[in-house]
Amino acid sequence: MRGAEAFTRGLAALAQYIKRERTVVPRQHTEQITVDGQDHDVRPGVWVSNQKNRRDKLNEQQLAQLAALGLDWA
Structure with missing residues (x-):
C-alpha cells in the first residue's frame, strides 16, 4: 500500500x-500538500x-491520471 x-x-x-x-x-x-489532515513535503x-522512468510499471489508471495533467509520455 505504501507505493x-x-x-x-x-x-x-x-x-x-x-x-x-x-x-x-x-x-x-518542493510542494507542501495536505493529505488526510497530514502535511507532506513532496x-x-x-x-x-x-x-517516467518506471512508466512500464504503472497501471492504466495511473497513466491516465498523469496524462490528464498534461504529461504527454503517459
Whole structure:
C-alpha cells in the first residue's frame, strides 16, 4: 500500500503545482500538500522523473491520471 500512497501524494502535489503555476514543475521544487489532515513535503519534479522512468510499471489508471495533467509520455 505504501507505493499507492506515494503515488497519490505525488499526483496531488503535481496537480496542485500545475493548477497554481500552469507549467511543468522544476525538478528541485518542493510542494507542501495536505493529505488526510497530514502535511507532506513532496518534490513533484523528482516524482515525475521517477514515474517516467518506471512508466512500464504503472497501471492504466495511473497513466491516465498523469496524462490528464498534461504529461504527454503517459
